[in-house]
Amino acid sequence: MPREKAKTLELEDDLSYERRQWRIERFSWVIMLMIIIGAVCGLFGGAGLFLYNKAPLTTTGDTEMEYPRFGRFMSALSLTFRATGTDNTISTISIEEHYLNTMQIDNITPSPEKVEAQNGMLIYSFHGSPRQVSFNLKANSIGMHDATISLTGQEAVQIHQFIYP
Amino acid sequence: MDAVLRATAIYFFLLLIFRLSGKRTFADVTPFDFVLLLIIAETTQQGLLGEDFSVTNSFLLIITLICIDIGLSLLKNRYPRLDKISEGVPLVILEEGKPHHDRLKKARIDEDDIRAAARESHGLERLDQIKYAILEKSGGISIIPKK
Numbered sequence: 001m002p003r004e005k006a007k008t009l010e011l012e013d014d015l016s017y018e019r020r021q022w023r024i025e026r027f028s029w030v031i032m033l034m035i036i037i038g039a040v041c042g043l044f045g046g047a048g049l050f051l052y053n054k055a056p057l058t059t060t061g062d063t064e065m066e067y068p069r070f071g072r073f074m075s076a077l078s079l080t081f082r083a084t085g086t087d088n089t090i091s092t093i094s095i096e097e098h099y100l101n102t103m104q105i106d107n108i109t110p111s112p113e114k115v116e117a118q119n120g121m122l123i124y125s126f127h128g129s130p131r132q133v134s135f136n137l138k139a140n141s142i143g144m145h146d147a148t149i150s151l152t153g154q155e156a157v158q159i160h161q162f163i164y165p
Numbered sequence: 166m167d168a169v170l171r172a173t174a175i176y177f178f179l180l181l182i183f184r185l186s187g188k189r190t191f192a193d194v195t196p197f198d199f200v201l202l203l204i205i206a207e208t209t210q211q212g213l214l215g216e217d218f219s220v221t222n223s224f225l226l227i228i229t230l231i232c233i234d235i236g237l238s239l240l241k242n243r244y245p246r247l248d249k250i251s252e253g254v255p256l257v258i259l260e261e262g263k264p265h266h267d268r269l270k271k272a273r274i275d276e277d278d279i280r281a282a283a284r285e286s287h288g289l290e291r292l293d294q295i296k297y298a299i300l301e302k303s304g305g306i307s308i309i310p311k312k
Contacts, residue, residue: 029235032228039225040166046217046225047167072219164221 045070045077045164055157057081062088063151071139071163076106079135079149089129092152094121099147102163103137121148139163168222171213172229179209180251188253189273192304252302259298262291262311272300282306 035044042048051070057063062085071077083089097120113127126133139145142165150156194202213226241248258268264276279298283289287310297309 029232032232032235035225035228036169036232039169039229042166044168044221044225046222049166051166072217072221075217075219075222165219 042068043070045072046075053159055159057149057151057157058088058154060085063090063154065149065157065159067159067161069161071161073142073163073165074104074138074140077137077139077161079137081133081151083131089131090126090133090151091129092123092125093133094118094123094150094152094156095135096120096148097122099145102139102141102145104140106136106138109134109136167215168217168225169229171215172226173233175209175213176230176233184251184253187273188256188300188302188304193278255302256300257297258300258306259292259295262293262295264292264298268300274300274306279306279308283308283310 038044039046040048042051045051045068051068052066053069055065055067057065063081063083066080066082068077079095081090081093097117100122108124110126110128110130110133112124114125116123116125124133139161142163145161145163147159147161148156149159214222237247237251241251256268256272258265258272258274259279264279269275276292279292279295280289282298282305283292283295286308289295289308289310294311295308296311299307299309301307
């Protein structure tokens with residue numbers, strides 16, 4: 001029912017405009033809530049319930065790699081290589097040079113014994129055959145990043161990551 | 166998820182701290198209060214951002230803080246008891262020109278604060294010209310003059 005405006009009140013109100021605005025507000029709240037749920041799930045990098053993906057690096061599946069599907073510009077992300085079998089270890093890891101050029105390597109744990117460049121790949125060799133190796137990185141370019149990663153003598157695995165600004 | 170958790174933790178921590186500090190803490194902002202607010206803001210910023218200075222992180226923090234605020238306002242609207250808990254209640258500090266000294270003391274207000282509010286809002290000169298003075302939830306003092 002239209003409100004009878006007091007003649008003395010100099011006010012340029014618009015109730016229908018206000019109602020439209022309320023509808024838009026409520027719609028935007030739903031969108032914001034969905035963004036938060038997405039963030040909790042890991043859709044925007046950082047940390048999240050479904051952020052990390054596991055990929056087997058050997059045909060038997062006794063060594064796997066864990067990497068985040070999404071990252072954020074200049075914020076930490078890690079690649080973890082883990083020997084899950086009872087007696088296997090990690091001696092070398094080959095990572096596409098192009099991928100590492102888009103990352104800043106903060107540290108590698110344990111430190112590699114040597115690093116060699118070969119056919120567009122960087123080959124990291126580890127002393128003492130560790131069972132877990134972590135590359136702690138920071139993405140220094142935004143967008144989609146693809147990389148080929150492999151262990152010596154094993155089939156290469158392709159990973160895809162999206163880095164948010 | 167880290168941004169959402171950090172923003173949620175900071176929001177509720179600040180809500181608790183400011184609620185516990187009393188209504189009058191930042192009602193009349195002195196230059197020192199202002200500096201204190203700046204220091205709190207700076208410290209909060211570091212806690213919120215951590216080492217992640219990406220735009221995405223900022224967006225997520227802002228969206229989370231705004232969403233909690235909207236959610237809490239909706240809940241407070243629905244459950245008045247929650248409004249009482251988070252915002253407090255108004256308090257009558259003067260009736261018919263007579264101040265409630267016990268309430269003034271607890272709320273950390275003196276008669277001069279009431280006189281100042283009376284002068285500013287209604288141009289009143291004395292306490293006996295005031296019917297009610299109320300310490301509002303916001304920390305401000307509202308004055309209802311005698312007719």
